Every structure is written in C-alpha cells, then in structure tokens.
Amino acid sequence: MTASTHTVTNQVPPLVGYDVFTGDRVLTEGLERHASPEVLDQARSELSALGLEAGSARAQEWGTLANENPPKLRTHDRYGNRIDEVEFHPAWHQLLDRAVSAGLTDAWGRPDGHLRRAAGFYVWTQAEAGNGCPLSMTHAAVPALRTEPELAAEWEPRLTSHRYEPGLRPAAEKAGALFGMGMTEKQGGSDVRANTTAAKPLDADGEYLLTGHKWFCSAPMCDGFLVLAQAPAGLTCFLVPRVLPDGTRNVFLIQRLKEKLGNRSNASSEVEFDGTWARRVGEEGRGVRTIIEMVAATRVDCVLGSAALMRQSVAQAVHHAAYRSAFGGELIDKPLMRNVLADLALESEAATTLALRLAAAQDAVQSTGSQAERAFLRLAVPTAKYWVTKRCTPVAAEALECLGGNGYVEESGMPRLLRESPLNSIWEGSGNVQALDVLRALQREPEALNAFLQEVGGARGADHRLDGAIKDLLTELADLNGIEARARRLVERMALVLQGSLLVRWAPPAVADAFCASRLGGDWGTAFGTLPHSLDLESVVTRARAAG
Incomplete structure (x- = not known):
C-alpha cells in the first residue's frame, strides 16, 4: 500500500540524460583552443558521443553496479589448481569496453592524440572513476616499451587498439590488451630503489626469472605488467605477461585484493613472483629512467582524474541548487549558496584548464619534439599533480554538503565521489x-624553470594581482637553501600562479577576476564560499551548470 500522509515535492530530479562533454563549457572551449583545425570536428563528434553515453542512465547504472559488486579473487579452481583470476561484475566490463572503444588507451600515434584522449578520459571518469587505472596504465606503458623496439612492435598495437578483449589468453591471440603495473613493495613504498624483488638472467638474451613480492599491483586481471626488480646491474624494468606464449599461465600469485577506501570497482592486489618469467625493458640498472615517461603520463592522468571528479561534484551541486527551493526561493539564487557554488566552480575550472594545457604540451612534444614544452612539463606535471589532486577532496566534500542530508545518502552518488577523491593524491607519488x-627539477634543470616562468609570464600585465603573485614567487625561488621544509608552500604558489595565468588568458573575465581576487589577491577565507561579494558570481555559477 502507498502511504497517503504526504505528497513528495521539492525533490531534485537526477542529473541524467545529458551530454557530459557538450554541457561542459570549460572542456569544449579547451578542446577548441588546443586542437588542430583538421581534427577538431572529428574530435567534437567522438567526444559528444562519449559524453552522451557518460551522462546516460545506462552508464550511471554501470558505475553503481560495478561499485556495489566489487571484484572477487579466485586463487584456485574447483580441482585445486592455482588460477589467480579476478572476477568482475558485467558492468565493469561494459565500462571498460566503452572506454577502450573510445580510444582512451590510444594517444601516441594519432594527431592531437593526448588532448583527445585526455578529454575522453575526463568525460568517462565522470561515469565511473574505477576503470581509469587499467586505462591509464595501458596508455602510459607505451613510451617505456619503446625503449625496446622489438617489444614495442609486439605489444603497442594491442595496447592502442580500440578492442577490449578480457580473459587470460596468449597475447598473440588477442586484438587488444591491457597493462598493469607492479612497482611498490612493503619495505619501500615510493622509494622504489629499496625494492628487493630479484631478477635472475636466463641464457636467452633479455629473459629473466623474478622472485619477490609487490605490495601494490594495479589491475591484476591485465595481460601484462611493467615491474621493477633488482637485476645484477641494479634496478631494472621488466615486462611480465600473465600468459606465456605457449598458453600456460605465468607464475603470478595473487595473495589478496586490497580493501580500499574508494575505487571499489577496481582491483588492486598483492602479488608474489616465484620464478616468474619476464623480459627486460631498457638497460639493466636503468629501471627508473626507463619508466620516467610512463610516470609522467600517469601523473597527468591523476590531474585529469581529479579534475573530472571535481567537475562532476560541481555539476551535481549546481544542478541540485537550481532545482531545490528553500527559504522562499531556489538555492541557486541565494547569495551565500551562490558564493559557495562559484568558489567550487573556480576550483574546477582552474583544474580542468591546467589539465588540458598539460595534454596539449604532451602533443607538442610528441609531434614536434618541442624542447620548450618538454621543459615546461618537467615542472608543470609534478606541480599540477600536487595541487589539483590535493584540492579534489575538499571540493567533493563541499559539493556533497550543498545537497545537505540527501548528499550524504549513497543513492545521490556523492559519497562515491568523496571516497574516490583522495586516490589521485596518493597514486603515482604522494x-x-x-x-x-x-x-x-628546480635545482638540476634550469631550463625547466625558464620554461615555467615563460608560461606564467604570458599573462603579465593583464592583472595586478597575478603580477604581484609572480613577483612574490620569484622572490621565493631566489633562495632555495633549506627549502625542503617549505616545499609544499612553494609548489602551491607555483600551481596557483600557473592556474591564474591560464585563466587570465583564456577564461571569461568574471572567472579570471574571481580567481585572482581570491587565490592570488589574498581576499579569500579558509572555507569555500568566502569570495568577495562584489564579484560577478552569477556568471561564474551559470557557466558551471551542466547543459546540453
């Protein structure tokens, strides 16, 4: 029986059935700004199709189901044979299938590939962030494999394929493959040089047997893994396939899956190697150098992932405020709520604009070998990774609060965003x-600082608060003695100056003015919603509203 004591009113309809790409002005403008004219129309079409899927009820249901039914580890079959397989809900496979078919592992060979992939990764993360791990690992493995042309020729076509083929089979039988990573160990964490996994050379050139453990092994259902182990000449990078060329399983003992705060749909594991067959990638003793471009690529994905989570959080908060009435009017028209929403929108737009700038720089390096952009990335990537991923959690928490008690309920989707939000600040280096x-980089690579300063200097003279912040930053950079204890403060300043410069050049005046007044001008409180009241906050909020 249906209770008749009251009628349900003033409840916000779900944000569903919209184009995540086209409805995001910051993203669409960023694509138009950075993309080559010859690929722009095609990129728009592809991203709009993905955006419609990401905003659909179907994709949102996939994300919910994948998180409510996390992966399960099966170490043995019914007969007692060791199989070490991870089982996923069908929704997980549907999410990955759509992501791979959209080219989210394919950036290295096509025009504006990094920018187009970055925009797609940003869009699809808003449907579900958990599948980002294998997508990112697969994408980032390509430059490491290219240090061994024979390995690259064998694996790169599979990694950049738009075919998703799950299941453990010999790679030669698959049109598409995914890669994971096994770097960290119990005793070392981020200090991978402390790794103890041993690599014993075999008679065949480039082949080894590995013995040891990995405390965090990403996406253990993948077809291959890049791992670090100690060879006779020192720390070295290796490719570990899950299935050997003859069809037998490689020794890849999954001890357990991690029980994590968020990222529930994705599997993270502990694995043991015990005579595990591997192929060397790069020179012996040069493992860190071999994976350096891979690390840079995954750090950019951390920035993209956090920017996407911020965008979805803000979109949900603005959507709620546009429909919810309280105290005699819609929340979005209340001055204090408008201030909170505008403040959140500024953080989101600054993160997205910076993330797309990094992707465009990657394309410049890839297509023209630009040394200036390479030098810019050397500082901009860790700076952005530090700051944008740090800002994700407070944005998600404040956006959740905008929905009040409804935001604290799982059905709203906001708790999932909040649980996911700290991940990228930890992954690929805290x-x-x-x-x-x-x-x-500041101490060893002066060309990186020069490139960074040239970038932020592109907006000098356009806003006095930005000019003042650049001057203060130069003063701080002039003395690097004993700077380690204040390194976080320095990197925060660098990130804010970089974001301010990008917004002054490319964002609408209302956005740039509000960002500089608060983040660079000092007129900002410690909580969101403390922007100067004289700013054009209505324009900032209207721009952030999901549309299309």
Whole structure:
C-alpha cells in the first residue's frame, strides 16, 4: 500500500540524460583552443558521443553496479589448481569496453592524440572513476616499451587498439590488451630503489626469472605488467605477461585484493613472483629512467582524474541548487549558496584548464619534439599533480554538503565521489614526493624553470594581482637553501600562479577576476564560499551548470 500522509515535492530530479562533454563549457572551449583545425570536428563528434553515453542512465547504472559488486579473487579452481583470476561484475566490463572503444588507451600515434584522449578520459571518469587505472596504465606503458623496439612492435598495437578483449589468453591471440603495473613493495613504498624483488638472467638474451613480492599491483586481471626488480646491474624494468606464449599461465600469485577506501570497482592486489618469467625493458640498472615517461603520463592522468571528479561534484551541486527551493526561493539564487557554488566552480575550472594545457604540451612534444614544452612539463606535471589532486577532496566534500542530508545518502552518488577523491593524491607519488620532485627539477634543470616562468609570464600585465603573485614567487625561488621544509608552500604558489595565468588568458573575465581576487589577491577565507561579494558570481555559477 502507498502511504497517503504526504505528497513528495521539492525533490531534485537526477542529473541524467545529458551530454557530459557538450554541457561542459570549460572542456569544449579547451578542446577548441588546443586542437588542430583538421581534427577538431572529428574530435567534437567522438567526444559528444562519449559524453552522451557518460551522462546516460545506462552508464550511471554501470558505475553503481560495478561499485556495489566489487571484484572477487579466485586463487584456485574447483580441482585445486592455482588460477589467480579476478572476477568482475558485467558492468565493469561494459565500462571498460566503452572506454577502450573510445580510444582512451590510444594517444601516441594519432594527431592531437593526448588532448583527445585526455578529454575522453575526463568525460568517462565522470561515469565511473574505477576503470581509469587499467586505462591509464595501458596508455602510459607505451613510451617505456619503446625503449625496446622489438617489444614495442609486439605489444603497442594491442595496447592502442580500440578492442577490449578480457580473459587470460596468449597475447598473440588477442586484438587488444591491457597493462598493469607492479612497482611498490612493503619495505619501500615510493622509494622504489629499496625494492628487493630479484631478477635472475636466463641464457636467452633479455629473459629473466623474478622472485619477490609487490605490495601494490594495479589491475591484476591485465595481460601484462611493467615491474621493477633488482637485476645484477641494479634496478631494472621488466615486462611480465600473465600468459606465456605457449598458453600456460605465468607464475603470478595473487595473495589478496586490497580493501580500499574508494575505487571499489577496481582491483588492486598483492602479488608474489616465484620464478616468474619476464623480459627486460631498457638497460639493466636503468629501471627508473626507463619508466620516467610512463610516470609522467600517469601523473597527468591523476590531474585529469581529479579534475573530472571535481567537475562532476560541481555539476551535481549546481544542478541540485537550481532545482531545490528553500527559504522562499531556489538555492541557486541565494547569495551565500551562490558564493559557495562559484568558489567550487573556480576550483574546477582552474583544474580542468591546467589539465588540458598539460595534454596539449604532451602533443607538442610528441609531434614536434618541442624542447620548450618538454621543459615546461618537467615542472608543470609534478606541480599540477600536487595541487589539483590535493584540492579534489575538499571540493567533493563541499559539493556533497550543498545537497545537505540527501548528499550524504549513497543513492545521490556523492559519497562515491568523496571516497574516490583522495586516490589521485596518493597514486603515482604522494604530495611530498611531488614537492620533492619539483625541488629536484628546480635545482638540476634550469631550463625547466625558464620554461615555467615563460608560461606564467604570458599573462603579465593583464592583472595586478597575478603580477604581484609572480613577483612574490620569484622572490621565493631566489633562495632555495633549506627549502625542503617549505616545499609544499612553494609548489602551491607555483600551481596557483600557473592556474591564474591560464585563466587570465583564456577564461571569461568574471572567472579570471574571481580567481585572482581570491587565490592570488589574498581576499579569500579558509572555507569555500568566502569570495568577495562584489564579484560577478552569477556568471561564474551559470557557466558551471551542466547543459546540453
């Protein structure tokens, strides 16, 4: 029986059935700004199709089901044979199938490939962030494999394929393959040089047997893994296939799946190698150098992933406020709520604009070999990775609060965004690792600082608050003695100056003015919703509303 004590009113309809790409002005403008004219129309069409799928009820249901039914580990079959397989809900496979078919592992060979993939990764992350791990690992493995042309010729066509083929079979039988990563160990964490996994050379050139453990092994259902192990000449990179060329299973003992705060749909594992067959990637003793471009690529994905989570959080908050009435009017028209929403929107737009700038720089390096853009990325990537991923959690938490008690309920989807939000600040090196990497570049690579300053200097003279922030930053950079203890503050300043410069050049005046007034001008509180009241906050909020 249906209760008749009241009628349900003033409840917000779900944000569903919309184009995640076309409805995002910051993203569409970024694509138009950076994409080559000859690929722009095709990119728009592809991304709109993906955006419609990401905003559909079907994709949203896939994300819900994949998280409510997390992966399960099956170490043995019914007869006692070791199989080490991970089972996923069908929704997980549907998410990955759509992502791979959209080219989210294919950036290295096509025009504006990094930008187009970045925009797609950003769009699809808003449907479900958990499948981002194998997509990112597969994409990022390509430059490491290219250090061994024979391996690249064998694996790259599969990794960049638009075919998703799950299941453990010899790679030669598959049109598409996914890669994972096994770098960290219990005793070392981010200090991979402390790894103890041993690599014993075999008679065949480039072949080894590995013995040891990996404390975090990403996406253990993948076809292959890049791992670090100690060879006779030192730390070295290796390719470990799950299935050997003869069809037998490689020794890849999954001890358990991690029980994580968020990222529930994805499998993270502990694995043991015990005479595990591997092929060397790059020179012995040069493992870190071999994977350096891979690390840079995955760090850019961390920035993209966090920017996408922020965007979805803000889109949900603005959508809620546009429909919910309280105290005599719609929430979106209330001055204080408008201030909160505008503040969140600024954070989201700054993150997205910076992420797309990194992707465009990757394309410039890929297509023209631009040394200036390579030098820019050397500082900009760890700076952005530090700051954007750090900002994701407070944005998700504040956006959840905009929905009130409804936001705290699982059905709203906001708790899933909040649980996911800290991940990218930890993955691929936590905040301290990023800050120390920035210091390392400042001290050893002066061309990187020059490229960074040229980038931020592109907006000098356009806003007095930005000019003042650049001057203060130069003063701080003039003395690097004893800077480690204040490295986080320095990197934060660098990130804000970079974001301010990009927004002053490319964002609408209302957005740039509000960002500079708050983030660079000092007129900003410690919580969201403390923007100067004299700013054009209505324009900022209207721009952030999902449309299309």
